[in-house]
Amino acid sequence: MLPLLALGVIVLLTVGYFSYGRLVARNYALDDAKVTPAVTRADGEDFVPTKPFYLLGQHFSAIAAAGPIAGPILAAQMFGWGPCVLWIGFGVIFIGAVHDFSALVASVRHEGESVAEIVRRQLGRRAWLLILAFIWLALIYVIVAFADITASTFVGKTEEFEGGTYSFNPGGAVAAASVMYLGLSVVMGLVERRFKPPLWLMTLVFVPATLGVVWLGTKVSTAFVLPFENPQRAFGLGILVYCFIASLLPVWLLLQPRGYLGGFVLYLALAAGMIGLFFGGLRYPGEFDIRMPAFKTFDAGGPFGALFPFLFVTIACGACSGFHGLVCSGTTSKQIAKESHTHPVGYGAMLLEAFVAIIALTTVITLAPEGKLPGPGKIYGDGVGRFMTVILGKEHFLFAATFGAMAFSTFVFDTLDVSTRLGRYVLEELFGWSKKRKAGAIAAALTLLPPAYFVATARPPGPGVRPAYLDFWTLFGTSNQLLAALTLLAITVWLHREKRRIWYTAVPMLFVMTVTLWALVAQIRHAFGSLRDGGLSLNTATMNGVVGVLLVGLAVALLVESGRALLGRAPLPAETRAG
Numbered sequence: 001m002l003p004l005l006a007l008g009v010i011v012l013l014t015v016g017y018f019s020y021g022r023l024v025a026r027n028y029a030l031d032d033a034k035v036t037p038a039v040t041r042a043d044g045e046d047f048v049p050t051k052p053f054y055l056l057g058q059h060f061s062a063i064a065a066a067g068p069i070a071g072p073i074l075a076a077q078m079f080g081w082g083p084c085v086l087w088i089g090f091g092v093i094f095i096g097a098v099h100d101f102s103a104l105v106a107s108v109r110h111e112g113e114s115v116a117e118i119v120r121r122q123l124g125r126r127a128w129l130l131i132l133a134f135i136w137l138a139l140i141y142v143i144v145a146f147a148d149i150t151a152s153t154f155v156g157k158t159e160e161f162e163g164g165t166y167s168f169n170p171g172g173a174v175a176a177a178s179v180m181y182l183g184l185s186v187v188m189g190l191v192e193r194r195f196k197p198p199l200w201l202m203t204l205v206f207v208p209a210t211l212g213v214v215w216l217g218t219k220v221s222t223a224f225v226l227p228f229e230n231p232q233r234a235f236g237l238g239i240l241v242y243c244f245i246a247s248l249l250p251v252w253l254l255l256q257p258r259g260y261l262g263g264f265v266l267y268l269a270l271a272a273g274m275i276g277l278f279f280g281g282l283r284y285p286g287e288f289d290i291r292m293p294a295f296k297t298f299d300a301g302g303p304f305g306a307l308f309p310f311l312f313v314t315i316a317c318g319a320c321s322g323f324h325g326l327v328c329s330g331t332t333s334k335q336i337a338k339e340s341h342t343h344p345v346g347y348g349a350m351l352l353e354a355f356v357a358i359i360a361l362t363t364v365i366t367l368a369p370e371g372k373l374p375g376p377g378k379i380y381g382d383g384v385g386r387f388m389t390v391i392l393g394k395e396h397f398l399f400a401a402t403f404g405a406m407a408f409s410t411f412v413f414d415t416l417d418v419s420t421r422l423g424r425y426v427l428e429e430l431f432g433w434s435k436k437r438k439a440g441a442i443a444a445a446l447t448l449l450p451p452a453y454f455v456a457t458a459r460p461p462g463p464g465v466r467p468a469y470l471d472f473w474t475l476f477g478t479s480n481q482l483l484a485a486l487t488l489l490a491i492t493v494w495l496h497r498e499k500r501r502i503w504y505t506a507v508p509m510l511f512v513m514t515v516t517l518w519a520l521v522a523q524i525r526h527a528f529g530s531l532r533d534g535g536l537s538l539n540t541a542t543m544n545g546v547v548g549v550l551l552v553g554l555a556v557a558l559l560v561e562s563g564r565a566l567l568g569r570a571p572l573p574a575e576t577r578a579g
Helices: 002-018 020-028 052-063 067-079 081-108 115-123 125-153 170-195 199-219 231-248 255-283 307-314 322-330 339-365 376-392 394-431 437-457 469-497 503-534 540-566
Strands: none
Touching (some): 002 020, 002 081, 002 339, 020 503, 067 081, 067 339, 067 376, 067 469, 081 339, 081 503, 125 231, 125 322, 125 394, 170 255, 170 376, 170 394, 199 394, 231 437, 255 376, 322 394, 339 376, 376 394, 394 437, 437 540, 469 503, 469 540
């Protein structure tokens, strides 16, 4: 059953790429005769014409963070795997990949500018200020959700390995491997900067070294057990300190080498998943059977348990992600050598991310459903570990599971410090601060202040206690999806002004806008209900309600600005470029 499910998804995604993807590409009239910004503005740093194969890998590793892993696992536990597969498979073809592809094309045709700058060109300065504020709030929730969920993978123990001649702490092993991996990335950046060795030699040395730190993490796991009453909070705050430092470092020192090594971690995790999906049942009969029902319920209980609309915001990145638009227009568009490359890079990479989500889904649906399951990080780590034992054998499960959990944290680290850096850029742009170290440090600190408050005040984990990241995950997913809808809205206005067809961006925009506003209103009502029952207090529900109101207000204001533009009642901004 599992191989058939995987094969069916692969066929669906392949057909989607060659049929619907090409249909959207024809509507954009991609023309390689047009010179792209990567060529006209080539500077060897930001604007660099890049071969599509290499750019696809770079872009894929940038967008494929922990969102497509945690979201499907959480949603499957609530609703069953059937609705998740349908939303991931069809949502990515008709919505998510169209969003990424469209954001990439729009940025290329706006001189490689960001989503916010495209909004400014098409809708004016007022809309630009609104979208910058929205992006900053959305980035805060990316940081707070992923900081807590990553910290949860750094704690925990396995009693069967305690004491005796060998002690092993799985959380400590992941923490150790993750810290050493980040240190290894810095070493790689320094070596590349100082000695400039060929890339093949760097790969030959540092990729095996990455696997080496995973093995070493299993040997020193108990040294990374924090002696605090709430180690998860300590790890969470430590991760935010890392985000502050990383967001201020030059990209060559950490971001670029870590992204390169992280790409190999991602590909190894994908390869392990593919092998486990298709051959796990042959080597270990019965161990990779689907044990979770395809459908559980339309209402999983609690304030955010209704399938409509919360399935669509719980699984964000695997089907559609507004964060991808920031990546497409922030870095990738500056490296597109020819317009035709936007199809495989923009549309194709999103389909690959959907398959990452499917592999994450299989790690939970093959577990026995009895009892309370652990968090997404541990489920994914153990699941990838089980897949890897198909090749390595069960005697190497500790190494394999540590690799899987470190892969999860690796994807999260990429998201965390990039989000912090983007938040810093947004504040610098919003307030017109100079690009100096002191201004950057202030902007980064302001971006991390709300996440630090949330992490510091989150209730400690324990038996029967709802994990704190779940309080943040729903609003994170909602804001992320709403950002995608607003990006599609701006692109629809641009297409309308260019007198092109708009149905392939307008219809997805309307669907995602409806679902996300519906989910936001439900979260606001829940927050007000908490206030009515418990009185005024600065707790998570209250803060989520306040942020929800702000997000709805910003979205409605942008809808009004876009409506005026579509109806021709707003003047065309002078700087708008015909494309």
